[in-house]
Amino acid sequence: MSILVFAEHDNSALKAETLKTVAAAQAIGGDITLLVAGHNCQSVADAAAKVNGVSKVLVADNAAYEHQLAENVSLLVTELASDYEHILATALTTGKNFMPRVAALLDVTQISDIIAVESADTFVRPIYAGNAIATVQSLDSKKVITVRTTGFDAVTTDGSAEVIVLDSVTDAGTSSHVSDELTVSERPELGAASVIISGGRGMQNGDNFKLLDGIADKLGAAIGASRAAVDAGFVPNDMQVGQTGKIVAPDLYIAVGISGAIQHLAGMKDSKVIVAINKDPEAPIFQVADYGIVADLFDALPELESKL
C-alpha cells in the first residue's frame, strides 16, 4: 500500500504536527510519501526528507501554492492521488480546508479527525465534541483522512528520503490571497507546547491576560483561552482551545477562570495533567482536573508566579 501525507508548513519550517500524521500513516502501514506544496519552501523540503518512515518527498514549489489555497492544493493532491490508497493530512486549518475538496474530486467521502487506526480501512474518531467515540469503516476504494495529532506520537527525524521535484502547476484561478494578520509570539504554539495555561471569562478583560505571562515565561508555556474569552474579545481567535478551536493534549494544562463547558473540555481533556483555578467550587472544570484550587485568580496567579 502507498500513503501520501500532506506536510503542514509555513514555507520556512515543517510543522511538528506533521510528524504525528506520519505516525498515523505508519499505523496504517505502507510506503509513505510526503508532499510539500508551497513557494520558496526548500527548507521545508530538506526537513521533510529527514522525517523517519518517509521514503519519498514530493516538492511542488510554485507561487500558486504559496498560501496553500484550497482550490489549487486540492487539484494538485487529486492529480497525485492515483498512486496512493490513503491520503492523509493533519487536522489543522489548512488540512481541514482543502482535504474535503480532494475527497469530493475523487468521489469518496472523508474520515475526519481520526485519533486511532484499527486497520487500513477502519478508524476511530470523536463525535459530539468528544462525548462519544465512533469506530468507522470506510467503504470507499481510496481513503481520504485528516488526523488529530493528539492521538499519535511524533516520529523521529533522522531519516533520509529521496526528494522529487514536481513541475506540474494546478491553478484554479478562482481565488487569491489578500492578506494575513498573524499573531506574532515568542511562545511555543498551542499545538506543540508541553505546558499550556489558558484563561476564560473569569479573566474579565484582555489586559488581565498579562497575569498569565509571567507563569507562561517560567514554565515555557503557550497561552490559550476558552471560547467565552475569545467571543468577549479579550484575546484573538487563534488562542481558542475547544471543540471548534484547537485540540491540545500537553503534559500540563492550567485552566484559569474557565468554568469547563463541554465544548472547552473537548479541546483539552486528553492533557496529561490538568490544573484548575476557579473561585466557583461547583465549576465543572474541577470534575476533570487532577489538581483544583478554589481561589480568586487575581490572588492565585501572582502567588503561583512567585513560587515557581
Next chain:
Amino acid sequence: MKVLVPIKRVIDYNVKVRVKPDNSNVDLANTKMAINPFCEIAIEEAVRLKEAGIATEVIAVSIGDKSCQEQLRTALALGADRAIQIETSESLDSLNIAKLLHKIVEEVQPQLVILGKQAIDSDNNQTGQMLGALTGMPQGTFASMVKVEGDKVNVTREVDGGLQTVALSLPAIVTTDLRLNEPRYASLPNIMKAKRKPLDVKPAADFGIDLAPRTKLLKVTPPATRQAGIIVESIDELVEKLKNEAKVIS
C-alpha cells in the same frame, strides 16, 4: 443575488449526549434538537446581506425527514424567504449531502452558498468544501468576516496562526466560524409569518444520485472518563504536587 443556506438539525448544543448501551450509536430519543449553531450563524449572515441590499433572496435547505421542517421554519422566522426540504429518512455521508446540495445549487443558481463550518454532532467539517469541489466554486472556510464587492467576495478566515483574508470569484462558498456574527432571536410575529412562507419538499430519491453509504459505523463508545482529582488548599501545595507527584514541572 441569491444566497443559499444549507442547514442541519442536530442535538441542542447544551445537551450532553449519551451512548446507547449496545454501543450501536448515540441515543437521541426524546432529546432536544435545534439548528446547528454554525448554520444559525450562516442564516444570520445571509439575512444581513439581504438587509444590506446585497442579497435579493435567501433560500434555506435541509436534508432529512419531516422533523427538519422545524429547523427550516426557524430559518424562515429568522428571515429566509423560502425553504426546501430534501426528504430522506437515511443518515447520509457528507459526500452524498454535498451531491444533493449540488443539485439544488444547479436549480437555484445562487451567487453565494453560506454553510456552517461543521455540525456539532458528527464534527466532520466537510460539506461546504465538498460542495465547493463539486460545483467548482472557490471557498472561504471558517469565516469571521464576509464582504461582497462587485463580482468578488472577500472572506477573512480564522486560521491556526490568526486571520487570513482571501478574495474569491463569485459564485462562491462561505463556511461560518463563531465570530462571524451573533444570530438574532426570532420574534413572535416573524415566527407566525414563517408559517406562511413557501417550503418545498423534494424526495431525495428523485435526484437520481447514488446515495449508497460510503462509511459503516461499527460502534460508538463513551469516551474514557477522567477521574476527578483532588482539591488542594494552597498554591504551595499545588506547586509541591506538580513537582513531586505529577512531575510535570521542575
